[in-house]
Amino acid sequence: MANYNAIKYDGFSKGSLTLIKTLTASSDDTLEFVDGTSSVVLDSTYKEYMFIFNNLHVSADNADFVWQANAAGGSGYNETITSTYFRSHFLEGGSDEFLIYNTTNDQAQGTGFNPLLKELGYDNDQSGSGYLHLFNPSGTTFAKHFISKCHAHGAVDSAVTNFTAGYLNTTSAIDEVQFIMSSGDIDAGTIQLFGVA
Amino acid sequence: MATYQDSRYNIALPSGSGGAIVPIKTLTASSSDDLSFVNGSSDVVLDNTYRTYIFKFINIHPSTKSAFTVNFRDGSSAYDATKTTTFFTCHHGEDDSPTTLQYAAGSDMAQGTGFQNINYEIDTDNDSNVSGEMYLFSPSSTTYVKHFMIESSATSDDGGDQITRAFAAGICNVTAAIDAVQFKMSSGTIDAGTIKLYGIA
Numbered sequence: 001m002a003n004y005n006a007i008k009y010d011g012f013s014k015g016s017l018t019l020i021k022t023l024t025a026s027s028d029d030t031l032e033f034v035d036g037t038s039s040v041v042l043d044s045t046y047k048e049y050m051f052i053f054n055n056l057h058v059s060a061d062n063a064d065f066v067w068q069a070n071a072a073g074g075s076g077y078n079e080t081i082t083s084t085y086f087r088s089h090f091l092e093g094g095s096d097e098f099l100i101y102n103t104t105n106d107q108a109q110g111t112g113f114n115p116l117l118k119e120l121g122y123d124n125d126q127s128g129s130g131y132l133h134l135f136n137p138s139g140t141t142f143a144k145h146f147i148s149k150c151h152a153h154g155a156v157d158s159a160v161t162n163f164t165a166g167y168l169n170t171t172s173a174i175d176e177v178q179f180i181m182s183s184g185d186i187d188a189g190t191i192q193l194f195g196v197a
Numbered sequence: 198m199a200t201y202q203d204s205r206y207n208i209a210l211p212s213g214s215g216g217a218i219v220p221i222k223t224l225t226a227s228s229s230d231d232l233s234f235v236n237g238s239s240d241v242v243l244d245n246t247y248r249t250y251i252f253k254f255i256n257i258h259p260s261t262k263s264a265f266t267v268n269f270r271d272g273s274s275a276y277d278a279t280k281t282t283t284f285f286t287c288h289h290g291e292d293d294s295p296t297t298l299q300y301a302a303g304s305d306m307a308q309g310t311g312f313q314n315i316n317y318e319i320d321t322d323n324d325s326n327v328s329g330e331m332y333l334f335s336p337s338s339t340t341y342v343k344h345f346m347i348e349s350s351a352t353s354d355d356g357g358d359q360i361t362r363a364f365a366a367g368i369c370n371v372t373a374a375i376d377a378v379q380f381k382m383s384s385g386t387i388d389a390g391t392i393k394l395y396g397i398a
Contacts, residue, residue: 016218017217017218017397018217019217019398052248052249052397054248054249054334054335055334055335055338055340055341055344057341088283088284088285088300088364088366089283090281090282090283090305090306090307090367091281091307092281092307092308092370093307094307094308095307097283097300097302097305098300099283099285099298099299099300124340125340125341125342125372126341126342127341127342127344128344129332129334129335129344130332130334130344130346131332149346151334151344151345151346151366151367151368153341153342153344153368153370158281159281159282159283159366159367159368160283161283161346161364161366161367190248192248192397194217194397
């Protein structure tokens with residue numbers, strides 16, 4: 001028997017993605033999602049969370065948009081990360097088209113901020129958009145996997161698709177996530193947090 | 198009080214939240230020259246109602262061996278927004294060859310206005326098709342360029358039947374709002390298939 005969902009939506013289940021929180025940047029040094037603060041849910045309510053980035057604009061040319069996490073009860077955004085990074089790239093001028101793994105942007109048990117968007121341009125019309133999936137952050141058995149794909153309008157007038165993935169190598173629950181720029185601030189743009197039911 | 202959503206999914210949703218993926222429009226091809234989503238036409242919403250839009254294309258089948266493509270309208274009546282894009286693919290043949298991952302320079306664009314390839318050519322075997330999705334971010338912005346990212350999987354024929362997974366992404370390098378998106382084959386018609394448009398609230 002067809003259920004309401006099948007009849008009405010014929011595709012996604014309407015409850016499958018739930019908006020939890022929208023943060024809008026305005027020359028912010030950081031944007032943070034902390035479970036239990038400002039209506040943010042980042043716990044066992046959902047097995048998967050999705051952050052969507054729209055038109056992030058940097059104050060400093062060539063800055064990277066990066067992120068880190070903090071374990072419940074911990075201090076500092078400095079979880080251990082092992083990650084991969086590759087990108088496809090093409091200049092508006094028609095050169096430098098390539099697909100490359102970039103070893104300077106991955107981490108091997110590092111505790112630094114992990115890149116999502118590299119080398120953003122700061123012209124008035126330049127920005128970056130994309131998404132980050134974070135799986136089961138509240139688990140206390142497994143490492144925490146993440147997958148991201150983001151597209152940047154690069155500082156050298158390029159189209160750059162950034163692919164990052166990895167895991168927070170901790171069995172502690174993750175309940176805080178922070179986003180920053182590698183230099184300058186997050187001049188504008190939105191980050192939305194969704195729970196995936 | 199339990200809500201419909203609670204009972205349907207057997208989960209307690211946080212207070213004040215709701216379903217965030219909103220179906221907007223489904224188009225079904227039938228030997229169609231193109232499938233177009235035009236804001237304000239036929240119940241299509243493609244404006245600042247949503248920040249992020251997702252197009253799902255399912256079982257797109259061509260009438261002639263050709264590539265499934267997309268373009269964007271930025272103010273005029275034509276689908277010709279200026280784009281800079283990247284494109285790469287991985288392949289695996291049904292006979293175990295090729296097995297490749299490669300940047301495809303012939304399918305990207307540098308400030309081009311033509312239709313962007315979503316995948317390589319799909320042959321016309323009855324079971325051949327392409328399926329995938331495209332994210333389009335903030336199409337109504339009049340400040341920034343418009344980012345889009347496409348992933349698809351096709352049953353293609355490039356010297357032998359194979360899967361081709363393609364990754365296309367780029368910008369419409371315009372600050373004018375994008376108010377319509379058109380899909381079509383590089384030649385012939387879209388013989389069959391479905392494209393769904395969703396808004397993410």
